[in-house]
Amino acid sequence: MANWATYIKNFQSFLKIERGLSQNTIDNYTFDIEKIVLYLSDNQINENPISISEETIQQFIYEISKTINPRSQARIISGLRSFFNYMIFEDYRNDNPMELVEIPKIGRKLPDTLSTDEIDKIIGAIELNTDQGERNRAMLETLYGCGLRVSELISLRISDLFFEEGFIKVKGKGDKQRFVPIGNLTQKYIDIYKTSVRSHLDIQKGHEDTLFLNRRGKQLTRAMVFTIIKDLAVKINLKKTISPHTFRHSFATHLLENGADLRSIQLMLGHESITTTEIYVHLDRRHLTEVMNAFHPRK
Structure with a gap:
């Protein structure tokens, strides 16, 4: 299967250099492609990325559908489709064997939304008589106040804070940078944490500019924020x-x-496509009716 390894490595370089994707995303693509490599090996099928047929792919999808849920299946199909599109792009193949493979229908699973009251209760439950409490309040206020991904939160740096201008600089997916507005309340809680807690920590080398630190003076992990x-x-x-x-x-x-336009929300969230933002905020019909009634000249 060495042949596969070479093409996968080149595909990884393509995703990183040409498409500017993060290492995490590239790893996910690789993981999906390696599934079919393992399937070929287990079944002693001697096909490489150039010769693999539509029939073999169909059989592979049929087999994995027995053990994984439709959402995971859809992701693998999408990953393989991207890989074979790359093969066409580089003139290794003339066709995409994934062309006729259908992605299983999956319900659009939207995360629960918290009301402002629930957010207040969660933040209000933080015990502020501990150093970690002050840090956690500042973190959750930043998560909600700036709409950050958890990876963006834990990698936020002091040099990314532009409080006088009312912005923070955020490094998003694929290392793309954006400026996000930050409110006075969130600024206040970050300043309290920096002054009363962070300044007393024994900060480890390499973490001097990291804003949110654990008690050992290092960057927090994603898992810690989840916990x-x-x-x-x-x-x-x-x-x-x-x-x-x-x-x-x-x-x-x-x-x-509260009336913000989708384009502004898209810029703040760092979505490449506004389609992602539309799905994200699950536009409900009631809200659209309110917008029509409020803003259309013929209302």
């Missing part, structure tokens, strides 16, 4: 399944409900 939020949800007896992403989703939803 903090889960524990607070349990504490207030919240019956919703929430994660750091719930705060980002709520940020977008609340902006939309």
Whole structure:
């Protein structure tokens, strides 16, 4: 299967250099392609990326559909389709064997949205008599106040804070940078954390500019932020399944409900396509009717 390894490596370079994707996304693509390589090996099918047929692909999809859910199946199909499109782009193939493979229909799963009252309760449940409490309040206010991804939150740097201008600089997917507005309240809680907690930490080398640190003076992990939020949800007896992403989703939803336009929300969230933003904020018909009634000249 060495032949596959060479093409996969070249595909990884293409995703990184040509498409500017993050390492995490590239790893996911690779993981999906390696599934079919493993299938070929297990079944002693000697086909490479250039020779593999539509029939072999169909059989592979049929086999994996027995063990994985439709959502995972759809992701693998999408990943393979991108790989074979790359093969065509580089003139290795003339056709995409994924062309007629149908993606299974999956319900659009939207994360739970928190009301402003629920967000207040979660943040209100933080014990502020501890150093971690001050940090956690500042973090959750930033997650919700700026609509960040958890990866963007934990990698936020002090040099990314432009409080006088009212912005923070965020490094998003594929290392794309954007400026996001930050409110006075969020600024206040970050300043309190920096002054009363962070300044007393023994900061480890390489983390001098990282804003949110653990008690050992290092950057927080994604898992730690998940745990903090889960524990607070349990504490207030919240019956919703929430994660750091719930705060980002709520940020977008609340902006939309209060009259913000999709283009502005798209820029703040860092979505490449406005289609993603439309799905994200799950435009409901009631809100569209309100917009029509409020703004159309023939209302």
